[in-house]
Structure formats: structure tokens, C-alpha cells
Amino acid sequence: MKKTISILILILAIGFNGYAQEKTISKINIEGLKKTKESFLRRLIKVKEGSTYDSIKIATDVDRLNRIAGIANATSKLEENAPSEYTLTYTIVENFTIIPGVRLSTANNDDDVAFRLSVFEFNLFGRNQIIGGFYARDVFDSFGLFWEAPFLFSNKFGFGINYQDNITFEPIFINDDLDNGNDYRFQNKTFQAFLSYEFNFHNRAELGFLIGDQSYDLQEDQIDIPELPNQLEATNFSITGEYEYNDLDIFYQYTSGYRNQSNIQYVFNSGGEGFLEDAIVLTNDLEYFKRVGKRGNWANRLRLSFTSNDDSPFAPFSLDNQVNIRGVGNKVDRGTASIVINTEYRHTLYEKDWFVIQSNTFIDTGTWRTPGNDFSQLFDGDAIRFFPGVGIRFIHKRIFNAVIRLDYGFGIGNDSTNGLVFGIGQFF
Template sequence: MAYKNLLFFLFFCFATSFYGQKEFIADVKIQGAEKTRIAFIKSILTTKKGNVLDSLSLEKDIVLLKRLPAISHAYYQVFHSHENAYNVFINIEENFTLIPEVNIWTTTNNVFSYKLGVYDYNFLGRNITFGGYYQFNGFDSYAINFKAENLLSKKWGLAVNHQNWKSEEPLYFGDKTANYLYNNVSFEVLALYQINLEHQIDFGVNLFSEKYSYISGATDPSIPQNLDLNKALLKFVYLYNTLDYYYQYVNGFKSQLFVQYVVTENDFQNDFFIAWNDFFYYKRLGEKGNWANRLRFGLSSNAETPFAPFALDNNVNLRGVGILVDRGTGSFVFNSEYRHTIFDKKWLAIQSNVFTDFGSWRNPGGKLNDFFQNKNLKLYSGVGLRFISKKIYNATFRIDYGFSLLNRKNGSKGGLVFGIGQYF
């Protein structure tokens, strides 16, 4: 018995000594926050007053903060307070997040078009995105968007979106093309759940109506000239994210899976399923280089219809291919580019880039081997520039010129592509 008591006493002394030497957080102080509420920042941090000082938790908190639209950069400092207690200082550099949106262009029919909007990506200082836009492209469109990732708690959020979109779009059936007025009116509600720093899921429902009205081009007895559809879309998104940001540089891996099931009641279209996954890989090369890659693979229900969901488009997948060139029920796209910073000051960075975009499609009603058919293979390469504001969220103006390396006799040989934000 004396032997057991001695062992217990020694264990007690060791445990007391071990835990007594642990370093604790006396206080967490946030510096540099002007618009972002300090109470909000503290609510999403794992590092809290009274917790054991943990450098791994601090590093994860810094990664989390740098992913927020409101914060362009963040770092921490630790200072001794008293005995085994320490003060943690988290320093942040804020982005300007009230962003106007102004676009001007002409359509294929030489209609003067414009888009005017404004979005606040840090509404009320709580990482809430709120705003909307009005667009005129010969037709009137508008949207209102609300997204609060931490509205209900650190893990639970909510997104609500409403859109009334109108545009003239080409539809393809066989070798024929027709232009239709497309009108989509939708109401969407999504629940947002952050499992942890790396994993997040979004799920919800989108109730929408679609109207197609014939404008010009070829006609076919099997293709209606007017179509009015009411639909419900069930949406699920899974995000795995290990990206780490340092101003304009990105490092790490991200995977984003989108799954949608559309329920409709009409004689022309059946219920259909669509899913695609985007894989992103970024690697910092030296002090000024960044290698960026995106791989997308998607499939949908394989109906033989001109209303197929995957579009071949300049602004989405292949730079230089043209606007809404084709549609398909399957998509495979690989984008790779090297970005090199050629100018870098406190508020502005300029990057040059060299890129290659490759893609292939499954034709509506086709087979999986459509992906390997020469006529469906597209390969573009080119160069571009990025003008990046380091103090305004997502304020990257990009210009790329892509030229075709395959099928130069069929389709676009190349062209300029402009946009806001990195291409991916």
C-alpha cells in the first residue's frame, strides 16, 4: 500500500509541475481594426483569454482572418505579461470593402449595355456581404444578395439571394443556331455551416422560373419558340480549403464540389441532376512567382436538348474562345498559369502571366467518349496582365489575350478577355 501511495504522490507532483508550467493567455488584443468590429473578430477566433497559449491555434486563426474579405493581411505577436501568462496581439490590415460595380460594353446587336451595382463585403463590420446591381443589355435585370457566414454563430450562417435576369442567348441544336430571350427569376435560401477551418458545407433551395422567347435565327419543329418553366433547385456545396494568402500570393489546395438537383413539371424537360468539382492548386515560387491551377470536371443528366447546362465561354473556362460558343452535358477543363509580380508597392501590385487553358465537352445526348473527339477539344494559350489594389477587396483588373492551338479552322482563333478578379 505504501508503494502505491508513493507512486500516486510522485504522479501528482509530476502532473502539478507539468501543468503549472503551461503558458496561458492573459488577454487577446486586436490592433488595426477600424470598420471590422473587434467583438466579431474575437468571436471567430480559437485563441481566447484564459486558454492555453498554442502557436498552432494562433497560426490557424491568422489563416482564417486572411481569408476574410475585410482583411488584406494579419499577423500575431506574443508578449510576456506576468508569471506564466502572456498577452497576444493580433495585428490586421483592413481592405476597403464597399465596392461599386460599373461595367460598360456593347452586345452583338450593338446595344449600349451597362451594369451598375454596389456591394459591401464587410457590412456592419461583421463579415456580411450585402448589395445588388442593375443591368441593362437591351433588357432590364437586377439582383439583391445577402450572405452572412457567422450570422447565427461561429459555425452557422445564412445566404439569401434574389435575381431577375434577362439576356439574349444563343441556343445550339445540330448545326443550327437561334437567339432567344432568356429570363430567370429566382429566390434562393442557403444554410452555411463551417465544420472547421478546412471544411465547410452549404445547402438549401432555389425556387425559380425560366422563360425562353424566340428572337431570331433557325427554327425547328421540335424546339419550342416560347417556353415557360417553374422549377425548384436543391443545392449542396462542399468546400475543402487549405489556402493561405500573403497579399496577392496564394499557396495551398482547395476543392469545391457543387451538386444540384432540379425538379420541374413540364412536358418538354424532365427533372435533371448536375454536379461538378473544382480543384485548385497554388504554389508560391520564389519571392515574386505564383503557379496557379484549376481542374474542373462536371456531368449532368444527358438529355438531347439545346438548353444544356455547361457553357463554353471566354469568361468562365477558356480565354479566347468567344462568348457562349457552345453548350454540353459534360465538361472537362484545365487552366494553368504562372503569375509573376513585376511591380509591388504598398497599395498596388502588377503581375504578368502566361497561361494555358484546355477543355473538352460531352455533347447533349452524347457519350463519354465525346470528351476525346477532336472536334470537342479546345486548347488556348496566351499572356496577360493583372493590376491589383492591395487595399481594396477583390480589386484586380485583368486582361488576357488567348489564341487557339487546336481547331483553328473551326471557331475562334483567339481574342482579348477583360475582367475583375483573378480568373481563378
């Protein structure tokens, strides 16, 4: 009996001693801040003063900070300041976050230059809020205004709104016949509001609504085609939803891990003369990134798109240089479903302090279901576009998304095109 009691006392003593030796985070310091508010970061991180040391939570907080637009890089350091009491220090290198943007391309009328100029602040009030707008011209003038506060109400709950008035020159084809179509002035006015919620470090969702007015007006120099209207107007109301799983590890120009973004939109159309009906619109982007050695980065994206309104020539998915396949041209065709694969190898050629030059070798390929066709067209060899290419990146490591991108895509196959694509930010 005495032996049993002695063993129990020994076990309790060992357990008590182990408990007493637990590391406690008695103080948290955040160093290196200039614009970002310390109170905002303290609300965002999960490790709190007085909590028990947890290496996984600290690593997760570092990853969370590295995803914020206002932060170029975050690291952590743990120092003992008393027996079993530790000071945790997060060291921050901030980004410059007022970012201009430029896009250039050949306009859809083939006579003019299309461009888009934008400026965005990605760390408004030092609280990771986004505000900005754009002016664009693709034969006609367009503009848009945006505000988003992902952590407006709490460290999980946010809000955003935007207004856009896009007017573009749109070629609309019949049955994928590029010689049988008309050119339209397309105006799309939309107001969108949404709520966002972060369930945890990896999962977030958005739910909102969109109100819009659309109009298509036939250009004066076009010939009437019985299958296409001369004018089309519709008012739509959409319920929108997005779900994101994010497991990316970001270190300056290098990214590893994967992310999946799913979008669903149910569109209620009023008007449109049967060409613009109620529809479900689905898109899904699956991205995978892998570090290759010290200087390489392999990046991949699979994009799937579908709309239930499969007969209208006024389809929602465009084949475009800036959206899916580099070198193909500016809005050269439309589809009611698509499969697009982008894969590229990025390699750092030169890096010194804040400046990086990166090469890029890519393959963009995709297939489209054109209006009036069934899903088998997606797997018809005639519907596939294949564009390998090369490019270069000029990167500022301490300005958010400051990547000047130049790519040249080489089309392979009948009637293929080649083309130079310029933009700000990585292609994906």
C-alpha cells in the same frame, strides 16, 4: 522501497513543475480595427482568454482572419506579462470592402457591347456580411440582389438569400452544329435561400432551395427549325447543396494550398415541353496554388460538370470567356458535361506599398459533351478547345478583391478565335 518512493516523488515533482510552467493566455488584444467589430472577431477566433498556449490554434486563427473579406492581413505576437502568463496580440490591416465591378464583352448578337456593373459591400456592419447587386445588359436588361451573413447565428452558422432576373440573348444549336440553330430571348427569374455551416477551419457546407421561372422566346428574325420550339416556359424548384474543403494560405496577392468546392442541384421542372426535364446538375472545382520564389504564384483549376438531362439543346453549361476559357467568346456553345483545366503563372513585376502590377501567362483548355452525345465525346479530339494566353493584373492590396484583370487568349485549332477578356478579380 525507499528508493522506489524517492523516484516516484521525483517524477511527480517534475510533472508538477512542468504543469506549473504551462503558458496561459491571460489577455488577448486586437489592434488596427477601424470598421470591423472587435466583438465579431473575438467570437470568431478559437483561442480564448484563460486558455493554454497552443501555437497551432493561434496560427489557425491568423489564417482564419486572413480569409475574411474585411481583413487584408493579420499577424500575431506573444508577450510575457507575468510568470507563465502571456498577452496575445492580433494586429489587423483592414481592407476597403465597398467594391464596384465591371465586365465588358461583345454581346451575343455581335452588334452590341455586353456589360455588367455591380457594387458589393463585403463587410456590412463590420461583421463580414455581404450585400450588393448588379445591373447587366447582354442585348436585354438584367439585375440581381444579394445578402449573405456567413456568421449570422454563431461563429459557425450563417444564412443567405438572393434574387436574380437575368435576361440574355442565347444562341441554341442542334447537335453542335454552329450553322444550325436559333437565337432566343432567355429570361430566368430565381429566388434562392440557403443555410451555411462551418464544421471546422477547413470544412463548410451549404444547403438551400431555389425557385425559378424560365422562358425562351424565339427572336423575330429567326427561321423556324422543327427540332427547336418557338417558345418554351418552365417553373422549377431546386434543392441545392455545396461542400467546400479549404486549405488556402493567403498573403496579399499570393496564395498557396488547395481548395475543393462540390455543388449538387436537383431540379424539379414543371413545363418545358420535354426540353427542360427534372435533372441532377453536378459541378466540382479543384484548385491548387503554389508560391514560386518570392514573386511567383502558380495557380491551377480543374472543373468537372455534369447534368443528367443529356438530350436537351437547352443545356446548363456554357462555353464562355468569363466562366472557363479566355478568348473563346461570349456563350458560344452549350454542353451537358465538361472537363476544363486552367493553369497560369502569376508574377509580381512591381510592388510598392499598396500597389502591385502582376503579369499572367496561362493555358485554358477544355472539352464538352454536347446535347445528344455520350461521354466518349469528351475524349474526342474535335471537342477540345485549347487557348494559351497572356495577361496583366493591377492590384490594390488593401481593397478586397481589387484586381483589374486583362487577358488575351489565342485559340489553337480549326475555327478557333482570339479574344480580349476584361474583369474584376482573379479569373479563379
